[in-house]
Amino acid sequence: MNSVSAMWWSFRSAVGTILILLATAAALIISAVAYGAARWKSRKIICELADAMQEFVRTQKVPELPEKYAKIQKQMEQIQQMERHSRELAQTEAQRKNDLVTYLAHDLKTPLASVVGYLCLLDEAPDMPEAQKEKYTGIALQKAYRLDDLINEFFDITRFNLQTIELQKVRFDLAMLLRQLADEFYPMLAQKGITAAVQVPETLTLTGDPDKLARVFNNILKNAAAYSYENSEICMTAEKEDNHIVVSVISHGEVIPLQKLDMIFEKFYRLDSSRSTHTGGAGLGLAIAKKIVTAHGGKIHAESSEEQTAFIVELPR
Known part of the structure; x- marks a missing residue:
């Protein structure tokens, strides 16, 4: 009985091993087949998308994709809209x-x-x-x-378009810079009876490029002087707000339409469509100002209502 039992257990062990090997082999085969099928399906998807992208690049038209690619098609449509908008802006500029x-x-x-x-x-x-x-x-x-x-x-x-803004940052007296600019503009403003008031705390300092920032406020003042009413006042203020210093240049003149408030910072845009030999510029002053302010990590925008226009510059302290 012992020898028979031993043989039986050896037989069972051999059969079990064979079954395990067969199961493992079957699992490997199934995995290989599944992997191959998935890889073939992935290649098919990639080829379909590649063909669609080639057609999109070649024709600039969004191809009709299957429903399962609806998200990709929507993204292509957004890219098309952005490209069209950029092209229109470039043509306008x-x-x-x-x-x-x-x-x-x-x-x-x-x-x-x-x-x-x-x-x-x-x-x-x-x-x-x-x-x-x-x-x-x-x-x-x-x-x-x-x-x-x-x-x-x-x-x-x-x-x-060729200029790269390189900043030479130092600590400087912003209050003094604004007062000096007001003094420099006195002859130009006096011709129209305009006065410039500077309301800035004493010894208000800022870290930045004083020459570049002087050009920012020079361009803003020049714009304000050109479009202010005669015998009015241009007021420059500056104050600390959290981690920023906010400088405002407020003038009195015709209201700038809401749809033009952002456009005035675009290159070659002139608010006054008529060419004035005396006040007309190249439409670059405010665009350059925005580029310099952005290089400092700041923001610039304009607000206009009730015959009052304010240019607001936010600069990090």
């Missing part, structure tokens, strides 16, 4: 730039002709009365300044 170059080229002739004309009069009449000489010299000088402004605008147009 290019048209604005071309128009401005044409306008500025035309506007250069007017002050240049005046400078040449008045200098010729002075040269041809050496015995001209002193009062008349002074008048003609003053007009020629004024037109020469305007000519210089227009040439600088040409340089701004050509430099803007």
